[in-house]
Amino acid sequence: MDSNSPEDPLGGFSSSTRRDHRPWGRLQKRATDVREIREGPVEPYGPGPVLTYGNGRSYGDSCMNGRGTLLDARPLNRILDFDPASGVLRAEAGTLLGDVLSHVVPHGWFLPVSPGTRWITLGGAVANDVHGKNHHVAGTFGRHVRRLELLRSDARRIVCGPDLEAEWFAATVGGLGLTGTMLWVEIQLIPIANRGIAVRTTRFGSLSEFFEISKESGGDYAYTVSWIDCLARGANLGRGRFMAGNHASPEEQPPRPRSRRLDVFIAPPLSVINRWSVRLFNAVYHRAPAAAHAVVDYEPFFYPLDAVSRWNRIYGPRGFFQFQCVVPPEVGEDAMRELLTQIGDHGEASFLVVLKEFGDLPSPGLLSFPRAGPTLALDFPNRGSSTLRLLETLERITMEAGGALYPAKDACMSPESFRGSYPRWEELERRRDPAYISDFWCRVTGIEPARGPT
Numbered sequence: 442m443d444s445n446s447p448e449d450p451l452g453g454f455s456s457s458t459r460r461d462h463r464p465w466g467r468l469q470k471r472a473t474d475v476r477e478i479r480e481g482p483v484e485p486y487g488p489g490p491v492l493t494y495g496n497g498r499s500y501g502d503s504c505m506n507g508r509g510t511l512l513d514a515r516p517l518n519r520i521l522d523f524d525p526a527s528g529v530l531r532a533e534a535g536t537l538l539g540d541v542l543s544h545v546v547p548h549g550w551f552l553p554v555s556p557g558t559r560w561i562t563l564g565g566a567v568a569n570d571v572h573g574k575n576h577h578v579a580g581t582f583g584r585h586v587r588r589l590e591l592l593r594s595d596a597r598r599i600v601c602g603p604d605l606e607a608e609w610f611a612a613t614v615g616g617l618g619l620t621g622t623m624l625w626v627e628i629q630l631i632p633i634a635n636r637g638i639a640v641r642t643t644r645f646g647s648l649s650e651f652f653e654i655s656k657e658s659g660g661d662y663a664y665t666v667s668w669i670d671c672l673a674r675g676a677n678l679g680r681g682r683f684m685a686g687n688h689a690s691p692e693e694q695p696p697r698p699r700s701r702r703l704d705v706f707i708a709p710p711l712s713v714i715n716r717w718s719v720r721l722f723n724a725v726y727h728r729a730p731a732a733a734h735a736v737v738d739y740e741p742f743f744y745p746l747d748a749v750s751r752w753n754r755i756y757g758p759r760g761f762f763q764f765q766c767v768v769p770p771e772v773g774e775d776a777m778r779e780l781l782t783q784i785g786d787h788g789e790a791s792f793l794v795v796l797k798e799f800g801d802l803p804s805p806g807l808l809s810f811p812r813a814g815p816t817l818a819l820d821f822p823n824r825g826s827s828t829l830r831l832l833e834t835l836e837r838i839t840m841e842a843g844g845a846l847y848p849a850k851d852a853c854m855s856p857e858s859f860r861g862s863y864p865r866w867e868e869l870e871r872r873r874d875p876a877y878i879s880d881f882w883c884r885v886t887g888i889e890p891a892r893g894p895t
């Protein structure tokens with residue numbers, strides 16, 4: 442392995458500055474002390490309890506720490522080792538997945554699991570044990586982590602992996618950043634022939650059709666996902682478009698990637714997402730011709746939303762909620778029907794609605810979200826109490842079906858739902874670094890920080 446890393450990637454923190462801080466859903470703004478993780482002599486943490494900050498792509502309060510200080514990991518952004526023969530990569534935990542891709546794709550390697558944006562850090566990918574369109578064949582991101590190093594507030598450093606300090610590994614993968622700060626992460630990449638993804642797009646007219654296509658496609662395609670028209674009702678309930686893809690073969694060359702990106706410079710005074718704009722978009726998109734087979738560049742396939750920087754501003758100053766649930770396969774179709782019926786009746790979801798079936802590969806973390814069954818993800822503009830009432834209904838349907846909500850996306854699940862669907866949370870609590878806390882953890886467990894480092 443070639444290495445450009447110093448022996449010791451971290452020693453201390455910058456002095457603290459107070460900044461306004463919002464999660465990706467922009468629901469709340471909090472003035473929070475922020476310190477950058479940097480090289481230098483080890484200093485005390487604080488003020489108050491701390492939480493490592495990745496790139497703030499979590500939608501709710503799991504990346505917020507209104508009680509103390511955020512430790513910004515983004516200066517930890519060096520690729521430490523990459524072996525182009527084996528595809529093993531070690532990088533500092535603040536490295537963005539997009540930067541990993543820029544480094545490894547020209548050598549014929551790709552991320553083993555990719556979420557819907559490449560603007561997250563390796564640390565954030567591990568802390569939420571993120572999933573991608575290939576969950577049915579690859580499981581979660583944590584399954585591809587070979588080693589990571591954790592820094593605890595007592596200055597202890599723990600190198601762990603699936604077969605080394607395995608309890609620390611299981612607590613840190615999907616551990617919501619509560620076991621300490623990850624300094625670096627080592628992953629196994631997957632080989633590719635080029636940047637292309639060979640995609641098949643199929644339109645489906647109902648939820649039952651979705652489940653049929655999903656079952657047929659799972660064996661042939663590494664990546665599957667579908668867009669749903671959440672406002673369709675009656676016989677059209679659950680209609681949408683199913684996208685299935687594989688990395689292209691050497692003969693299948695993708696078009697040149699587009700470099701132009703749009704930006705939402707300012708937040709409009711009101712959300713531009715409403716029942717009329719969504720209805721119009723859904724009708725047009727559902728009827729748009731679907732190229733049955735096409736080879737596309739990996740960026741628009743995996744990261745369509747990354748084409749618009751700060752797209753989260755289109756929901757206006759009140760922000761938006763993201764909802765993502767998973768329900769067991771036995772009750773999957775019925776539960777999805779009930780969820781979509783409620784959403785359709787309410788009439789105010791956004792056009793970003795994603796339905797996929799998780800496979801049954803076990804997730805490695807004590808608190809990993811993915812488990813077998815269909816998973817539905819969508820955004821709701823924040824309209825106050827009516828949105829909260831709908832979210833409560835969706836949470837109730839999910840819990841009655843024996844499912845779970847995703848902490849990375851959540852801003853309002855009840856402590857009862859959390860404890861019921863994450864029964865191993867007390868094991869994580871025992872391994873939580875006492876200096877670390879998040880607003881999410883306080884909300885769902887009722888625990889307040891016992892002490893903060895000075």
Ligand SMILES: Cc1cc2nc3c(=O)[nH]c(=O)nc-3n(C[C@H](O)[C@H](O)[C@H](O)COP(=O)(O)OP(=O)(O)OC[C@H]3O[C@@H](n4cnc5c(N)ncnc54)[C@H](O)[C@@H]3O)c2cc1C
Pocket residue numbers: 465492493494495496497498499500503504514534535555556557558560561562563564565566568569570571572573616617618619621622623624746849850879
């Ligand atoms: C457009 C979009 C699409 C998305 N698609 C998906 C998807 O398909 N699948 C999916 O699973 N998720 C998805 N997400 C959610 C996102 O992948 C997760 O929220 C991810 O954890 C965000 O990483 P981040 O680096 O921004 O970390 P942050 O949001 O800043 O933090 C997330 C958690 O990681 C912890 N953390 C970060 N760095 C470290 C570190 N160095 N050491 C210890 N803890 C750390 C934080 O304390 C926090 O608990 C999506 C988000 C967006 C905005």
